[in-house]
Amino acid sequence: MSSEKIDLSRIAPLTNQTNYADWALEIEATARLGNFWKAYRGENKATSTTPDATETDRIETREEKAIGLLLKTVSPNLRVELKALVPPANNTKPISQLYWEHLKGKYEKQDGVSSLLDFATLIETKLVDDGTLEAQLNALESTRSRCALNKIALEDWQYAAILLLHLPESYKHISDSFLTTGDIDKLDPATVTAKIIETEIRRKAESASSANAVAHGSGSGPKGNKKKPPPGQPCHYCKKEGHWARDCRKKKADNKASSSKKEKPGTLGTRAQIPTGHIVNTLRA
Numbered sequence: 001m002s003s004e005k006i007d008l009s010r011i012a013p014l015t016n017q018t019n020y021a022d023w024a025l026e027i028e029a030t031a032r033l034g035n036f037w038k039a040y041r042g043e044n045k046a047t048s049t050t051p052d053a054t055e056t057d058r059i060e061t062r063e064e065k066a067i068g069l070l071l072k073t074v075s076p077n078l079r080v081e082l083k084a085l086v087p088p089a090n091n092t093k094p095i096s097q098l099y100w101e102h103l104k105g106k107y108e109k110q111d112g113v114s115s116l117l118d119f120a121t122l123i124e125t126k127l128v129d130d131g132t133l134e135a136q137l138n139a140l141e142s143t144r145s146r147c148a149l150n151k152i153a154l155e156d157w158q159y160a161a162i163l164l165l166h167l168p169e170s171y172k173h174i175s176d177s178f179l180t181t182g183d184i185d186k187l188d189p190a191t192v193t194a195k196i197i198e199t200e201i202r203r204k205a206e207s208a209s210s211a212n213a214v215a216h217g218s219g220s221g222p223k224g225n226k227k228k229p230p231p232g233q234p235c236h237y238c239k240k241e242g243h244w245a246r247d248c249r250k251k252k253a254d255n256k257a258s259s260s261k262k263e264k265p266g267t268l269g270t271r272a273q274i275p276t277g278h279i280v281n282t283l284r285a
Helices: 017-033 037-041 053-072 076-083 095-107 112-124 133-149 156-165 169-179 189-215 249-262 276-284
Strands: none
Touching (some): 017 053, 037 053, 053 076, 053 095, 133 189, 169 189
8 A cells, every 4th residue: 555645735625515526526536546445435345254454454544544535625614514423323334435425415416406507607608718718618627517417418529519619719710620520429528628728828838939029029120030920819900810910911002002192293202303414514613
């Protein structure tokens, strides 16, 4: 049995029904890694009819770890509630299993109204391109888990389609690439999510690179950065994508037309041609 310290930094304390689904998933993952998940299922038993001292010690260690993980990752109020839990007179279950089943029975199922509100959130929430898309996707995944626990389950392809339809306009090329090719019922939410997050990370890196180039003056002048701007970043002049404002054809054409209007015949814009010989004779005179 490993004696490594369990990292609890990823587990937000259980407070109520709203974060139970996320908490339960983290507890399961942590307990499986620590090799004591069976304690919560009532399967932390000896493998032989006459266990020796070493095996008995391992069983007790797994049980203590299972209890400790729960008490360490719930709110103070729930910790007191668990400690005050009185097992039934005919109870044969270990304490860790009783604690786990108590919390599961209390928070896993939601009331009907809450379930419908979660479902409404799932199908109505629009993703926003504000630099937090990954967090928004994680929140929707948690909402989907709560809906599934309350028998409002979506197929993978349906959930993936919802994600694509909820993408902001600046990510429309992703939804187009998925929805216009292949079979819709084969959409995979993991693949869709990965593509969205990958695009967000790349755009952040490109934005940081562009900002750094501007700050150091490397983007100005004819020898500046010739790389096209990322998708979703239009030209500041014509508002179309695919080029920088300094390379905008419309801007150049407008500037040329403006210059032509200013230079009219008979004005300072058109210089009279004076013969060179005339200038020489005038000086000699």
